[in-house]
Amino acid sequence: MNEHGRHAMETMQKHDPATFAQIADPETHFSTLGEEIQQQIWELSEQLTPVRGDEPPLEYVGLVNMAKLRAREMVYQEMIYADLPQEPEEMETTPLPQND
Template sequence: MNKYGRQAQEAWKAASPTRYSQIQDPEDFFTKLGEEAQEQVDGLLLKIAGPDPQGEGYLEKVGRLNAARNQAEEIVRYDLLSPPETADEEDEYVNPSIQEHLEFMAEVQKLREQL
């Protein structure tokens, strides 16, 4: 499990223990969630950082790329890794990003089984 999967798992345990307890295989769920997060961070990083400006020095580039990575991670953390937002644990809201991810993972699993 990568760092994003671990971060999500800890956040879910703390903020949404009921939802966390309903996950049948937390290790697998958060491993896959972390992999998806890594892919999204990598894609966003390139979009946010943009092309190298002409005359950009090494330290300027490192700073620009680090800032882009931090911003991409923050976006993905909010959209994908956060547990569902709820006012009441009994009335948990299903985060649309998580639901889309779960549906995507189910489709991937079906395709793998067909191979």
């Protein structure tokens, strides 16, 4: 299982244990999902990587790395986080005014 599959498995265990418990073979399921995630990240990062211009080499390396990180963020959102149950928002607590 690659890092993406492991992350997906740990995330589901923590945030959606009921659905995780219904998966008959988590090892196989998340190994396959991890490979699918990796493929999507590669494809999307290629699309997001800008064409090499006149920028210095290190600047271009930075642009390529940012494209990879952005692709990972987008694929994780779509393939891991989107199907998780919504967590309740924390309520703001403001003190009530005191009547003297």
